[in-house]
Amino acid sequence: MGEKFFKLQDLRGMLSKNGYKMTPQRKEVLQIFFDNDADPHLSAEEVHEFLKKKDFDFGLATVYRNLELLCTLGILSKVNFDDGCTRYELASTDPKAHQHHHLICLKCKKIIEFEEDLLEGLEEKITKKSGFEIVNHEVKFFGYCKNCKGK
Ligand SMILES: [Zn+2]
Ligand SMILES: [Zn+2]
Ligand SMILES: [Zn+2]
Known part of the structure; x- marks a missing residue:
């Protein structure tokens, strides 16, 4: 817990x-992530669709370019859930904060955030044993969510 994310x-x-420079495109692309905090992982196509619903037709290439720029600035980060689709989510304002974990439901494809790191002990062990300095990690758990489990 306690991860602070970038704001508009x-x-x-x-x-x-x-x-x-600040442009309406940059602002509105980022705004989509605040509008959709229930589903914080969005693909370029999804961002494009949400913008269209708000009557902003920027074109997919423009949306994509702005998403990439927001990644370069460190405001968004890219996430990949092995389904051939790159998604974006708001990045933490703390450069030392580690990536939260993702729980991926194999049935309904829902992606659940798990905010606690819980890997500190493992990280320490790895560093001790191999001398490797860990700065982040990307952990995905595959399984069945509360609603799909046992069905
Ligand atoms: Zn960690
Ligand atoms: Zn599910
Ligand atoms: Zn996430």
Whole structure:
């Protein structure tokens, strides 16, 4: 717990710090992630669809370019759930924070966030044994969610 994520008001500062200007496209693409906090992992196509519903027709290539820029700035991060589709989610404001874990339901394909790290002991062991310095990890658990389990 305790992960703090980027907010819309952080965008202007992050853009200007890196030599970019605020544009309606950049703002609205990011806004989609705040509008959809129930489903925080969105593909470029999904972001494009949500924008269309709000009467913003930026074109898929523009949406994609802006998503990539928001990743470069560290506001979004890319997640891949092995289904051939790249998704994006809001990044943590703490550069030292490790990625939360993802629980992927094999039946309904729902992706559940699991916020606790719980790997500190394992990380320590790995570092001790191999001298490897761990800065992050990407952990996916595959199985069945509460609703699909036992069906
Ligand atoms: Zn960790
Ligand atoms: Zn399920
Ligand atoms: Zn996530």
